[in-house]
Amino acid sequence: MTRAKKAAAAARPAGSVALARPSTFQQYKTLLRKDLEQEFRTKEMLTSMGIYALLVLVVYGAALAQTTSTLDVLQMSGGLLWALVVFTSLLGLNRSFSHEKEQGCLEGILLVPLDRSVIFLAKATSNLLFLLVVEVIAVPLFYFFFLTTTTPGESFWLLVVPLFVGTVGVAGIGTLLSTITINTRGKDVMLAVLFIPLIFPLLWACVSATTAVVVGGEGYMDVFFPSLLLAGGYDVIMILLSWVLYDFVISA
Amino acid sequence: MNPVLVEIYSTILPAAPYVIGAYALIFLALFVYVFMVVRGLKKTEKQMAVLEEAIEEQRRD
Amino acid sequence: MAEKTKKALKLPEAGGWPDAAAPWMLLGGAVLATIGFVLTFTLAPLVLGASVDGVELIGGQMVANKLLLSQKIFYFHMPVAITSFVALAFTAYYGIRFLMTKEKRFDTCGKIATEIALLFILCTMFSGELWERFEWGVWWTWEPRLTTYFILMLVVIAYFILRNAIDDPERRATYASVFGIIAFVDAPICFMITRLVPSGVHPVIFRTDSGLSPDMLVPLLLSMFGFFLIAFGLYRLRFRQTRLAERVEAVKEQLED
Numbered sequence: 001m002t003r004a005k006k007a008a009a010a011a012r013p014a015g016s017v018a019l020a021r022p023s024t025f026q027q028y029k030t031l032l033r034k035d036l037e038q039e040f041r042t043k044e045m046l047t048s049m050g051i052y053a054l055l056v057l058v059v060y061g062a063a064l065a066q067t068t069s070t071l072d073v074l075q076m077s078g079g080l081l082w083a084l085v086v087f088t089s090l091l092g093l094n095r096s097f098s099h100e101k102e103q104g105c106l107e108g109i110l111l112v113p114l115d116r117s118v119i120f121l122a123k124a125t126s127n128l129l130f131l132l133v134v135e136v137i138a139v140p141l142f143y144f145f146f147l148t149t150t151t152p153g154e155s156f157w158l159l160v161v162p163l164f165v166g167t168v169g170v171a172g173i174g175t176l177l178s179t180i181t182i183n184t185r186g187k188d189v190m191l192a193v194l195f196i197p198l199i200f201p202l203l204w205a206c207v208s209a210t211t212a213v214v215v216g217g218e219g220y221m222d223v224f225f226p227s228l229l230l231a232g233g234y235d236v237i238m239i240l241l242s243w244v245l246y247d248f249v250i251s252a
Numbered sequence: 253m254n255p256v257l258v259e260i261y262s263t264i265l266p267a268a269p270y271v272i273g274a275y276a277l278i279f280l281a282l283f284v285y286v287f288m289v290v291r292g293l294k295k296t297e298k299q300m301a302v303l304e305e306a307i308e309e310q311r312r313d
Numbered sequence: 314m315a316e317k318t319k320k321a322l323k324l325p326e327a328g329g330w331p332d333a334a335a336p337w338m339l340l341g342g343a344v345l346a347t348i349g350f351v352l353t354f355t356l357a358p359l360v361l362g363a364s365v366d367g368v369e370l371i372g373g374q375m376v377a378n379k380l381l382l383s384q385k386i387f388y389f390h391m392p393v394a395i396t397s398f399v400a401l402a403f404t405a406y407y408g409i410r411f412l413m414t415k416e417k418r419f420d421t422c423g424k425i426a427t428e429i430a431l432l433f434i435l436c437t438m439f440s441g442e443l444w445e446r447f448e449w450g451v452w453w454t455w456e457p458r459l460t461t462y463f464i465l466m467l468v469v470i471a472y473f474i475l476r477n478a479i480d481d482p483e484r485r486a487t488y489a490s491v492f493g494i495i496a497f498v499d500a501p502i503c504f505m506i507t508r509l510v511p512s513g514v515h516p517v518i519f520r521t522d523s524g525l526s527p528d529m530l531v532p533l534l535l536s537m538f539g540f541f542l543i544a545f546g547l548y549r550l551r552f553r554q555t556r557l558a559e560r561v562e563a564v565k566e567q568l569e570d
Contacts, residue, residue, distance in 0.1 A: 176495075180488050184478040193474050197467040198495060201502050204460075237498060245491045248412050252487040260380055267383040270447040274386050274440035275350060278393060279343075281436050285547060286339070293554040296561055303564045310568070 027114045031122035036129070038099070045092055045130050053088045053138040057145055060084075064146070074150050078211030081142055081159075082203055085166065086196070088138070089131050093174040094191050096127055097182040110250065120175060120246035124239075128171035135163060153216015158224070162213070165231045166206035172239035173198055179249050202238075205231035335549035342542030346389070349536030353388040357529045386444045388529075390437060392537035394462070396544045397433035398500045400426050401469070405497035408490035420486035421559070423493055424476065425551045429544050431469045438466060461503045468496045 022030070039045055060080055064073070100106045109119060139159075174195060181190040209227035212220040407423035410416070441459070446452055453459075472492055479485040 173495075176491075180475070180492065183484060183488075184475065185480075186478060190475065190478055193471045194492065197464050197471055198499070200464045201461065201499070234502075238495070241495055241498065245412075245494060248487055249491055252484045260378070263379055264382040267381070267447055270443045271382060271385050274443040275389055277439040277443070278389060278436040281432065281439065282543060282547070285432050286550070289547070289551050289554055293550070293557065296554060296557045299561045300557065300564070303561060303568065306568060307564070 024115060024118055027112075027118050028122050028125075031109070031119060032125055035122065035126035039126075039130065044099075045095055046133060048095065049088050049092045049130065049134045050137055052091050053084055053134055054141065056084050056087055057138070057141055061145065073146055074152060074215050075211065077142075077147060077152075077214050078207045078209075080146070081139065081163075081210060082166070082207045084138060084142065085131075085135065085163070085170070086199065086203060088134055089127075089167075089170045089174060090192055090195060092130055092134070093127060093178040093195070094181075094188055096123065096130075096175070097178050101182055106250075116247040116250050117243050119250060120243055123179075124171050124175040124242075127175055128168060131167050131171055132164075135167065139163070147214075152214050153220065155213045155216045155220060155224075158213040159210050162206045162209035162228060162231065165228060165235060166202055169202045169231065169235040169238060170199060172235065172242050176242035176246055176249060179246070183252075198238075202231055202234045205234065331549050332553050335546045335553070337546075338542045339546035339550070342539045342544075342546060345539030345542060346392075346536045347539075349392075349532045349534075349539055350389060352532035352535060353385050357385075357388065357532050358526070383444060383448050386440055388532050389536050389540075390440045390444065392533065392540045393433050393440065394437040395537060396540045397430050397437060398504065399541070400430035400433060400544060400548075401465075401497050401500045404430060404472075404493040408493040411486060411490040417482070417486060420490060421555055422552065423490060425548055425555060427469060427472055427493060428551065429548050431466075431473070432547070433540075433544065434462070434466045434469060437462065457506045458503065461499070461506050465496075465499045465503050468499055472496060 067073075097106070100109075174191075177194045177198070178191055181187045181194065184190045205227045209224050209231065212223040212227065403426035404423050407419045407426060411419035411423060441462075442452070445454070445459070472489065475492055476485055476489050479488060
């Protein structure tokens with residue numbers, strides 16, 4: 001029953017009608033698959049986020065054009081990379097709920113008798129996946145454009161760890177905030193206003209961890225681990241809070 | 253005066269305006285807030301009086 | 314006539330003894346804070362700064378360092394900052410109460426608590442800014458606690474922007490409560506950041522072996538208590554005003570019917 005409704009809500013042909021009440025995990029899978037299928041069909045989010053990331057890189061090119069090689073790009077690269085991630089995710093998060101709203105999909109999902117926090121988990125996972133895909137494209141491009149002239153540290157590859165931890169947090173808080181802002185006036189600006197200050201501690205920790213591994217050098221682990229711990233702790237607290245509070249937000 | 257003493261007390265006089273200024277600023281901000289709230293209170297009380305009169309009139313009619 | 318429209322709500326607070334006491338609390342808080350301020354200069358000793366060449370006997374003590382007056386700011390900068398954290402804690406508390414009961418009054422309380430928090434955050438910023446200008450000679454620097462506190466300020470401002478951007482009162486109350494709870498997470502971060510990222514400028518005060526002598530503790534606690542009283546008085550004052558405005562709105566609606 002729930003599956004049929006959900007399928008109808010996602011505007012795709014209804015499959016077999018399941019009579020048994022689906023488990024929470026099944027509900028989660030269905031909701032996640034709905035988002036992914038929609039994305040595969042339109043490729044709207046990935047293309048817009050990907051192009052946007054590329055454009056931010058182009059802007060970086062202009063911004064750093066006058067610095068020549070005397071400037072230590074390595075020191076700045078962590079920060080630049082994270083600025084890229086934050087702005088791109090802002091774009092993606094803004095869109096992630098708008099098509100649900102436009103096509104009345106959200107109402108459909110809310111009609112289904114399921115635990116509301118499952119919606120949060122599914123939405124956060126799909127946001128996380130999209131962000132990760134974009135990062136997989138954007139980070140090598142970043143390397144290609146800005147870091148080939150320099151010699152990053154040996155530990156360069158460790159940068160995926162803070163990148164992943166940070167993106168998890170961004171997707172978690174971002175999902176809650178984008179659900180809030182979808183119903184406000186001037187929602188695009190609103191998300192930025194709420195999102196950037198709240199994400200700041202995470203951003204700060206991730207930039208410090210990323211910079212530590214990119215630059216490398218002696219004792220980089222002394223910076224890397226505490227920063228990562230800070231980011232991880234913030235992730236856990238924020239995602240738990242968002243998870244608990246999501247029910248109220250989506251029901252309002 | 254003793255040069256060592258001058259050195260010891262060297263930052264006190266320049267710092268005084270900043271310290272007192274900071275304290276004054278805090279209280280200024282608090283006063284501005286109180287002022288705004290009290291003004292709002294006066295305004296709403298006036299509105300309330302007008303409304304009470306209106307209700308009274310309605311009742312008499 | 315006004316009494317007729319007064320709603321007979323079960324739990325939430327309306328006027329009463331705290332409202333009668335509020336102006337006196339404001340006054341008492343101001344007096345306490347002022348006494349604390351005076352004691353700051355008369356009772357608390359000056360803190361030693363950079364060492365100088367030579368030693369001098371001042372008041373029966375050998376002094377070989379510069380005496381710092383600018384440190385005096387600590388005696389009111391820190392209480393004001395603590396008060397802002399307490400106010401934010403109340404925002405989160407009322408947010409939780411609202412989400413549990415869906416009683417609009419709690420949202421009003423939360424909003425006012427956030428307003429008080431913003432007021433005290435601004436005060437902290439002002440006083441810190443002046444100290445920083447004197448001591449570091451710069452208007453702004455990205456020192457860890459300064460940064461996190463600045464972010465806290467932005468979050469609180471965002472709270473009000475969010476409130477303004479929603480028309481439906483029910484939804485506004487829910488979203489504001491949720492955001493208030495999330496925003497409160499930043500306060501402990503602000504508080505803890507000097508332990509996590511030592512910067513040497515903001516000392517760690519709350520610990521068992523804090524280096525504060527009783528002479529320093531007395532003015533500090535006096536002004537802290539004073540600022541708490543001021544915050545509470547302001548809160549009650551604003552609460553009374555908001556309640557009155559809400560009642561005016563209710564009467565207006567009744568009249569229009």
